[in-house]
Amino acid sequence: MVLSLPTIKKTVQRTVKSINNTFFDIDNYAHECAAISELSRRLEDLTGIYWINGADVFTYQLRESCGEIIYETTDRAALINELKIQLKAVK
Numbered sequence: 001m002v003l004s005l006p007t008i009k010k011t012v013q014r015t016v017k018s019i020n021n022t023f024f025d026i027d028n029y030a031h032e033c034a035a036i037s038e039l040s041r042r043l044e045d046l047t048g049i050y051w052i053n054g055a056d057v058f059t060y061q062l063r064e065s066c067g068e069i070i071y072e073t074t075d076r077a078a079l080i081n082e083l084k085i086q087l088k089a090v091k
Contacts, residue, residue, distance in 0.1 A: 032076045036060075039083035046090045051079065062086070 036051065044050045048065035054072060060079040062071040071082050 029076075032080060035080050036076065036083065039080065039087060043083055043086050043090070047086070049086060051083070 040051045049062055049070070050065070051060055051062050053059060054061045058074050060073055060076065061069050062079075062082060063069055071079075073079050073082070
């Protein structure tokens with residue numbers, strides 16, 4: 001089977017696009033993790049409220065220092081938003 005140049009070019013372009021999307025997803029994940037870390041550190045310093053993973057790696061919980069769960073989600077962006085809301089409430 002002989003591959004034509006247009007077929008090879010199209011395959012390479014799809015592969016490059018897929019790799020770019022993967023790196024974008026990794027970069028986005030890293031930024032979200034950094035935001036969670038910074039916001040949660042500030043919130044814990046001010047109020048004692050901290051975040052942990054719940055029953056699995058994809059569940060996030062905000063807990064009071066006594067261990068009571070006050071917020072739970074599986075969405076990192078929602079957790080970041082809730083951390084911001086909690087910080088605004090303290091200020």
